[in-house]
Amino acid sequence: MKPTITIEYCPKCGWMLRAAYMAQEFLTTFTGYVEAVALKPGAISGVFRIYIDNNLVFDRKSNGGFSEVKELKQLLRDKINPGMSLGHSDKN
Known part of the structure; x- marks a missing residue:
């Protein structure tokens, strides 16, 4: 079964557009490898987390900020x- 990516974001911070942009990027990059990319409004102020099948992969607060796509x-x-291969995204 293919994994689902979930992007949890803080709606009060105005990060829905950032989450939607990232969802588009992930869907384009991982076509055929993921079941879905879900956007989840968070209940915690300042939250921006990315999960694969409920397993935390990225947390903005732990990371000290946002990472590049x-x-x-x-x-x-x-x-x-x-x-x-991620093509040009794999290059330094």
């Missing part, structure tokens, strides 16, 4: 399909 794709790829 490229880095998030690499994190997700390493969990979903480690051998997958």
Whole structure:
């Protein structure tokens, strides 16, 4: 079964558009490898977390801020399909 990516975001912080943009990027990158990308309004102020099947992969607070989409794709790829090339996103 393919995994589901969930992006939990703080609606009060105005991060819905950021979450939607990331969802689009993840759906485009991982077509065929994921079941869905879900957006989940968080109940905690300042929350921005990314899960794969309820397993935390990224937390903005623990990370000290937002990561670039490229880095998030690499994190997700390493969990979903480690051998997958991300093309230009794999280059330094």
